[in-house]
Amino acid sequence: MKRTIDPSRPRAESPAQWLDELAAALLLPFERSEAIREELAEHLRERIRDLQLEGLNETDASIAAVKELGDAAAVARRFRMAERTPHRRMLMNLAVIGIAGAALVTSVIALSAAPTPPATPSQPAQVMAPGAADSAQARLDSALAGVEFAAREIIDFNSRRVRVEHALREALPLAIELSAQLDESSGILSTDPVLRLAPIKVQNEPLEAVLNAAAERAGVRAVVRWPLLEQIGIAPDDLVTLDIPAADLGAAMAAINDALGVFDRQHQRWLDCRVSNGIVEFAPRSFFDLREATVVRYDVAPLIDSGISIEDIRELIAQFVEPNNWADNGGDVAYMKHVGGRLFVKAPPRMHDSIKWYIEQLHAGAQTSHSSGRHGLLGDLPILGSIFGGSVYTQERVPSVPSTPTHLPIGSHADSGRLIEVPDAAVDPAGPAPVGPDR
Structure with missing residues (x-):
């Protein structure tokens, strides 16, 4: 099965056209040609994404990526030469071995057929022992058979x-x-069976002893990031009073934070934990946020087309989803970048859950506004409609943060978001990606 190139067609500028011309010019077996095409297609997709992140739109990024590879026919010639080289090298090696074998045969025959020089008083005649020529021929045949077997x-x-x-x-x-x-x-x-605790009741006990006791009752070993905790004002000798019935570790952590005087889960002093491979790790929430942050791409082009500005979308997310964490508000946990109809967001997984909810509400409102002929900014959304559009609305709760932090599956598609990167730092050196209690 071969592809042919139409000589009247202009030079390819799109990746698909370029790949079609390359495959047609390769003149290789179909399976090998398809394998090369797939590898180059993956390269082009990654390069186009990189160029888009640098600020180019999708069309310009595609053209630039194709131009970087050069003319399809020239690339095809290089592949054909690379494919032929190993076969040519093998033939050359076999030819050299054959020539060497032929030379050896000729030498043996010449030696066996040459007349014996006459003897002189000073030099006795060299006479081949009976059967020596047959033995040499047998060894030569064996050597040539070995060469053929090796080939x-x-x-x-x-x-x-x-x-x-x-x-x-x-x-x-x-x-x-x-x-x-x-x-x-x-x-x-791994979260449910290991995180059950026996009752804990302490009176003015040091925090270090309480955390070790909580880990022991959960059946795991405690690792506490004390240097990081001391930076936010939590010390090992802080006295804690607790009376916790049998519960999971998430409820225990909420009670411990209450005892430390921290009642807001978004507060920078919130003491958090993760469990992995029989170890519970205690540290500030910001420590886990930075380690677990992922990048998700949200499609906002339909929202922009419906009349909602990208500035309104960014402001909505930065004001309603943990405002103190955004770099735009002075934080160092979450970041947003708008490129060509897509919004790239780097944030902890729990924030993506809330962001996705707001984006879905905007999509739903844009569709409702389009179908009803209304174009008021966010006017058709529950909750937000009263703020931006002044319309009557039915109250709806924002989804609560899940009890365990989870990552979206790599490469999977959601309605409004797609995970495109999971940093290596999200994997704990002591084990797989950490999981933990209610955050």
Whole structure:
């Protein structure tokens, strides 16, 4: 199966056209041609994304990425040369071995056929022992058979290598996807059975002893980031009074924060924890926020087309979703960047849950406004409609933060958001991605 290039067609500027011209010019077997096309298509997708993050729109980024690779025909010639080189090298090596073998045969025949020089008094005649020529010929035949066997083994090895590489290309993406799903599932399943605590009742006990007791009753070992906690005013010898019935670790952490005088979960002094591989880690919430932050891409082009400005969208999110965490408000946990109809947000997973809810409400309001002919900014939204549009609304609660922090599956699509990056720092050195109690 081959592709042909229409000579009258203009030079490709889109990735799809460029890849079609490349595949047609490769003149390689179809499977090999498709493998090369897939690899270059993945490269182009990643490069276009990088260029968009640098500020180019999608069309300009596509054109720039294609121009960086150069002419499709020239690239195809380089691939064809690379494909031929190993085969040519093998033929040359076999030819050299054959020539050397032929020279050895000729030498043996010449030696066996040459007349024996006459003996002289000073130098006795050199006479080949009976059967020596037959023995040399037998050794030569054995050596040539070995060369032929080695050549066949080389060809078989290359054939097996190609089959293994093809199998890896098919199996590796599936293995990565299943591994990510398994990591996420194991993190969720490990939270319930291990986080149950026996009752805790203490009177004016040091915080360090209380945290160790809570970990012991949960059946895990405690690791406390005291240097970070002391920076926000929490010390090991702070006295705590608690009376906690049997509960999960999340409820225990809320009670401990209450005892420390911290009642707002968004406060910078909130003491948080994560459980992983039999270890409970205590640290400030900001520590876990920075470690677990992920980047999610939200499609806001339909909202902008409906008349909502990107400034209004950014202001809505920065004011209603943990305002103190946003860089626009002086924080260092969450960031937003608008590029070509997409809003890239880096934030902890719990913030993405709230952001997604607001984005979905904006989409729903834009669709309702379009169908009813109303175009008031946010006027059709529950809760927000009273603020921005002054309309009568039915009160609706913003979804509460989930009891365990979770990451969206890698590469999965949501209605309004798509996870495009999970930093390596999100994985704890002591084990897999951390999970924990109510935050």
